[in-house]
Amino acid sequence: MTVSATAIRCGHRGCTCEFGEQWGTAPTLVTAVRTVATVVAWAVAVTTNSDGWLLAALLCYWIGDIADGSLARLINRETRTGAVLDVLADRLSICLVVTSYVTAHPPAAPPAAVFLAQFVVLDAYLTLAFTRWSLLSPNYFGLIDATVYRLNWSPPAKVINTSAVVLVWLATGSSMAATVLAAAVLGVKAFSAVRVAQLPVPRVLSGCAVRDVHSAAASPATAST
């Protein structure tokens, strides 16, 4: 997955040749801080049996997740390492908050189960799929496939995918409504996963995602992952 230092810069925003890989960046520090804050708030929530602290943990995750990505784009410090750590930190945060919430509120179990399967398995698979190409993060998946990008990482898709189920549950308290919505999001993720699995995989990473796509289409490698 390393990119040759001699890779010719292509000028596309989001290609790996545009930025050297490093992990000690300010956005990654924000990811670490927001994850520690989420875990601490979660620990307080479970020891004091407090929904308020659980909500605080969820907000630490949500606000921190928006902050690290926004900062990375703002200061041009997006890295593949940062993107992968962000994905893993998200899954830890969500699993802690959702499982603790369901323990205290069993009627939330059906939508939570569908949501966790979607977020921890399908969405993680999709979000990490960008590493098959010379991309810095899923935010540039449009260079590979416009449909998968629009359904998963365009700004409206991000908001709907990560918060719609939670907001519907909190607003209506309807297990049925939240489960139906969670299943709809799961359906979108499953459709996207099948589409990603069918994309030709480049044999080598050129440093430019567009070049990767052209070379994969010219001599398709067998998709093995």
Ligand SMILES: [Zn+2]
């Ligand atoms: Zn490029």
